[in-house]
Amino acid sequence: MxxxxxxxxxxxxxxxxxxxxxxxxxxxxxxxxxxxxxxxxxxxxxxxxxxxxxxxxxxxxxxxxxxxxxxxxxxxxxxxxxxxxxxxxxxxxxxxxxxxxxxxxxxxxxxxxxxxxxxxxxxxxxxxxxxxxxxxxxxxxxxxxxxxxxxxxxxxxxxxxxxxxxxxxxxxAGADVAGRAGEDHRPETHLIPIVIDAALGRRPALQVFGTDYPTHDGSCVRDYxxxxxxxxxxxxxxxxxxxxxxxxxxGSGRGYSNIDVIRSVERVSGRKIPWEAAPRRGGDPATLIADSDAFRRDTGWTPRLSELDHIVETAFRWREAHPEGYGL
Ligand code: UFG
Missing domain, CATH: 3.40.50.720 (NAD(P)-binding Rossmann-like Domain)
Structure with a gap:
C-alpha cells in the first residue's frame, strides 16, 4: 500500500x-x-x-x-x-x-x-x-x-x-526500540523527556504542576x-x-501519576531526581486513562511495549545517545 x-x-x-x-x-x-x-x-x-x-x-x-x-x-x-x-x-x-x-x-x-x-x-x-x-x-x-x-x-x-x-x-511516549527515532520537541514540554533530562543533569529543578489533584499522590495521572x-x-x-x-x-489502560513517572526514571537511570511542587498548569485534567476495549475487540490489537519502565528505558536510551536531539 x-x-x-x-x-x-x-x-x-x-x-x-x-x-x-x-x-x-x-x-x-x-x-x-x-x-x-x-x-x-x-x-x-x-x-x-x-x-x-x-x-x-x-x-x-x-x-x-x-x-x-x-x-x-x-x-x-x-x-x-x-x-x-x-x-x-x-x-x-x-x-x-x-x-x-x-x-x-x-x-x-x-x-x-x-x-x-x-x-x-x-x-x-x-x-x-x-x-x-x-x-x-x-x-x-x-x-x-x-x-x-x-x-x-x-x-x-x-x-x-x-x-x-x-x-x-x-x-x-517512548522511542523506537531499535533507536532509529525519538522525541525532540523545542521547547520540550512533555513530562517524560523533561524528567529524563533532569536525570541526565541537562536541566535545573523539575517542577510537578499540581500536587493537590484527587489522585493517589496528588499529581495528575496519565495513560502512557x-x-x-x-x-x-x-x-x-x-x-x-x-x-x-x-x-x-x-491507550494502555493503565494510569501513572507524574510522581510515578519520576520514580520510573529514577529506577531506569539509577539516579535520584530532585523535583519541586508547582502550581497547576491550565487545562490539565486530573486523570486520563483509556478504555481501549472496543479497539482491542474489533482489531485484536494489544499494546506490547507500553509497560512504563520500558517506555522510559527506550526514551532514556535515545535522549542519552542524542544530547542535541536531531541536531540543529
Ligand atoms: N508536567 C509537569 N511538569 C512538567 C511537564 C509536565 O508536572 O515539566 C505534567 C503536566 O502538568 C501533566 C503531565 O505532566 O500533568 C503530562 O503532561 P504532558 O505535557 O507530558 O502531556 P499532556 O497530558 O498535557 O498532553 C499530552 C499530549 C496532548 C494530548 C494529551 C492527551 O501533549 O497532545 O497528552 O492525554 F492531547
Whole structure:
C-alpha cells in the first residue's frame, strides 16, 4: 500500500512512518517542519515540504500521489499553549485538516486515519478508564479543535464516502526500540523527556504542576502508550475502515501519576531526581486513562511495549545517545 503521512517528521508521525516501512508499505511524508525534523525521516523517503494551511499546495500533493490512504498527524498539540492562544489552535488545526480532507475528496483518496486525542474528555474530574462513547467535554481549545475535525470527518463520510478512523490517543511516549527515532520537541514540554533530562543533569529543578489533584499522590495521572504500539494501532485501524468509519480510544489502560513517572526514571537511570511542587498548569485534567476495549475487540490489537519502565528505558536510551536531539 502507498500512504501519505502528514506530520511524518514529528514525534508520533515519524514512528508511524517506521512502522509502515517495517510492514512493507510505501510512504510519502508531508510536513511543514515547524516542529518536525528532517533527521526523523528515514533516507530514501519522498518528502513534501508543504504547509497544510496552503490549500493549493496540499491539493497538488494529493493530486500527484495515488495514495491508498492518508495518516494525518500534522497539528499543533500542546494543551497548555492552547489555553494561552486558543484562536491559533482553532485556526491552524481546523483549517489545515479541512484543506487535507477536501483534497482527499477531490482526488478520490478513500481512507484517512486521524490523530485525535484524549483531550476531548478533559472537562469533568473522573478517574475511571474512558470509553470512546463517553461524553465529549474538551478541557482545552486543543481538545476542542480536534473534536471539530472529527465532526468534519463524520460528514465527509456521510456525504462523500471518505472512510476515516479517529484514534483518540492518550499520552504517546517512548522511542523506537531499535533507536532509529525519538522525541525532540523545542521547547520540550512533555513530562517524560523533561524528567529524563533532569536525570541526565541537562536541566535545573523539575517542577510537578499540581500536587493537590484527587489522585493517589496528588499529581495528575496519565495513560502512557509507547509510540511503537501507537504505530501498530494505525495499521490495525486501517483494516477497519473498508466499509465504515470508526472512532476509538487508544491507550494502555493503565494510569501513572507524574510522581510515578519520576520514580520510573529514577529506577531506569539509577539516579535520584530532585523535583519541586508547582502550581497547576491550565487545562490539565486530573486523570486520563483509556478504555481501549472496543479497539482491542474489533482489531485484536494489544499494546506490547507500553509497560512504563520500558517506555522510559527506550526514551532514556535515545535522549542519552542524542544530547542535541536531531541536531540543529
Ligand atoms: N508536567 C509537569 N511538569 C512538567 C511537564 C509536565 O508536572 O515539566 C505534567 C503536566 O502538568 C501533566 C503531565 O505532566 O500533568 C503530562 O503532561 P504532558 O505535557 O507530558 O502531556 P499532556 O497530558 O498535557 O498532553 C499530552 C499530549 C496532548 C494530548 C494529551 C492527551 O501533549 O497532545 O497528552 O492525554 F492531547
Amino acid at each position: 502507498r500512504y501519505l503521512v502528514t506530520g511524518g517528521a514529528g514525534f508520533v508521525g515519524s514512528h508511524a512512518v517506521l512502522g509502515l516501512l517495517d510492514d512493507g508499505h510505501e510512504v510519502v511524508v508531508l510536513d511543514n517542519f515547524s516542529t518536525g525534523h528532517r533527521g526523523a525521516i528515514p533516507a530514501g523517503i519522498d518528502v513534501h515540504h508543504v504547509d497544510l494551511m496552503d490549500a493549493a499546495a496540499t491539493n497538488a500533493v494529493l493530486g500527484e500521489g495515488r495514495f491508498d490512504a492518508v495518516l494525518h498527524f500534522a497539528a499543533i498539540s500542546l494543551v497548555g499553549e492552547s489555553m494561552a492562544d486558543p484562536l491559533r489552535y482553532f485556526e491552524q488545526n481546523y483549517i489545515s485538516s479541512l484543506n487535507l480532507i477536501r483534497a482527499c475528496i477531490t482526488h478520490d483518496v478513500r481512507k484517512l486515519v486521524f490523530s485525535s486525542t484524549a483531550a476531548l474528555f478533559g472537562g469533568p474530574e473522573r478517574d475511571d478508564p474512558i470509553p470512546h462513547d463517553a461524553p465529549i467535554d474538551p478541557g482545552s481549545p486543543y481538545g476542542e479543535s480536534k473534536f471539530m475535525i472529527e465532526r468534519v470527518l463524520h460528514w465527509a463520510d456521510r456525504i462523500h464516502g471518505l472512510r476515516s478512523a479517529c484514534l483518540r490517543y492518550f499520552n504517546a 502508550l509507547h509510540v511503537g504500539d501507537l504505530a501498530t494501532a494505525y495499521l490495525s485501524a486501517l483494516t477497519q475502515i473498508d466499509e465504515r468509519s470508526v472512532v476509538y480510544n487508544i
